Amino acid sequence: MTNLKSKIENPKSVVILGAGAWGAALAKLAQINGHEVRLWSRQGFETMAVVLKDADIVVSAISMKGVRDVASLVKSCPLSPEIIFVTATKGLDPQTTCTPSQIWQTEFPHHSVVVLSGPNLSQEIEEELPAASVVASKNLVAAHQVQLVFSSSRFRVYTNPDPIGVELGGTLKNVMAIAAGVCDGLHLGTNAKAALVTRGLMEMVRIGQILGAKPETFYGLSGLGDLLATCNSPLSRNYQVGYQLASGKTLTEILNTLPGTAEGVNTCRVLMQISQQQHITIPITEQVYRLLESEVTPQQALDELMLRDIKPEYNQ
Ligand SMILES: NC(=O)c1ccc[n+]([C@@H]2O[C@H](COP(=O)([O-])OP(=O)(O)OC[C@H]3O[C@@H](n4cnc5c(N)ncnc54)[C@H](O)[C@@H]3O)[C@@H](O)[C@H]2O)c1
Numbered sequence: 001m002t003n004l005k006s007k008i009e010n011p012k013s014v015v016i017l018g019a020g021a022w023g024a025a026l027a028k029l030a031q032i033n034g035h036e037v038r039l040w041s042r043q044g045f046e047t048m049a050v051v052l053k054d055a056d057i058v059v060s061a062i063s064m065k066g067v068r069d070v071a072s073l074v075k076s077c078p079l080s081p082e083i084i085f086v087t088a089t090k091g092l093d094p095q096t097t098c099t100p101s102q103i104w105q106t107e108f109p110h111h112s113v114v115v116l117s118g119p120n121l122s123q124e125i126e127e128e129l130p131a132a133s134v135v136a137s138k139n140l141v142a143a144h145q146v147q148l149v150f151s152s153s154r155f156r157v158y159t160n161p162d163p164i165g166v167e168l169g170g171t172l173k174n175v176m177a178i179a180a181g182v183c184d185g186l187h188l189g190t191n192a193k194a195a196l197v198t199r200g201l202m203e204m205v206r207i208g209q210i211l212g213a214k215p216e217t218f219y220g221l222s223g224l225g226d227l228l229a230t231c232n233s234p235l236s237r238n239y240q241v242g243y244q245l246a247s248g249k250t251l252t253e254i255l256n257t258l259p260g261t262a263e264g265v266n267t268c269r270v271l272m273q274i275s276q277q278q279h280i281t282i283p284i285t286e287q288v289y290r291l292l293e294s295e296v297t298p299q300q301a302l303d304e305l306m307l308r309d310i311k312p313e314y315n316q
């Protein structure tokens with residue numbers, strides 16, 4: 001354990017890849033702590049090689065669709081063998097169904113990869129409201145280094161030894177946030193929302209266990225915590241997708257005006273591939289998928305869920 005008051009004895013050179021909402025908020029957190037921070041974006045003027053020079057920690061806050069290309073670009077640059085990679089993306093690769101940390105670890109097998117995830121709506125972080133998050137890695141020394149970079153009196157960071165669980169907690173909840181937006185958009189009430197989020201958490205645990213996560217991780221900040229934040233906040237882009245679908249807008253109309261990325265749309269499609277390959281029962285995700293594909297209306301999706309076979313609570 002480290003006393004926060006004595007923390008900035010060793011400032012790091014931190015590179016943030018992606019200057020979107022989350023990249024900018026993470027850059028601010030590290031800067032406030034006295035670290036040297038450089039931001040790379042595909043619209044920027046500096047080359048990746050120049051930005052990465054002398055970096056200690058490289059944080060990816062790129063949307064899922066860009067992770068593979070950006071990781072290969074980083075690989076083409078000269079790098080110190082000591083660099084720690086941090087991934088803050090909440091998505092799944094549609095081609096391989098891999099998580100972002102699996103992509104980074106495959107590209108950089110000899111480097112430590114740390115997952116950063118938690119209930120972290122970027123606008124609230126930018127406003128310096130208090131929040132907590134998790135850094136997870138098989139290498140807990142590396143996770144602790146990243147914990148020191150971001151921890152402050154406004155941002156409390158915990159370490160965790162289950163990177164795939166922490167990563168999937170943040171990724172799978174985006175699909176549930178779309179469903180929660182629909183629930184609120186249809187004015188279904190507090191009981192319905194509680195049922196949806198609780199059953200959604202069970203669905204997340206079921207998928208997560210098959211993909212190698214520890215079930216208990218989903219009851220922490222990156223699973224339950226992020227569900228509570230994202231399923232209840234109009235600041236969440238995923239929640240907004242669901243809310244606006246319930247009001248009758250098409251997905252194309254919604255995505256055309258959404259500020260930034262709603263990863264749950266792509267994640268839902270990838271989860272349908274995984275559930276078919278692995279025979280996992282994911283009824284809420286399936287209805288969100290059918291809604292996104294315009295196969296059902298929000299009301300029909302609700303009816304399908306309510307009229308499923310009755311069963312014990314702790315059984316599929
Ligand atoms: N905004 C939040 O509150 C928040 C919080 C935690 C995690 N996240 C996650 O962080 C990731 C980024 O979210 P965001 O809110 O910053 O999204 P954003 O849309 O604001 O920014 C996305 C960033 O990715 C870059 N990008 C996209 N495709 C790219 C490509 N092909 N090549 C290079 N760069 C590319 C964009 O240029 C931009 O810098 C998402 O996976 C999201 O789920 C977001």
Ligand SMILES: O=P(O)(O)OC[C@H](O)CO
Binds near residue numbers: 118120239
């Ligand atoms: O705006 P969203 O829906 O991508 O949510 C942002 C973060 O994941 C909340 O933790």
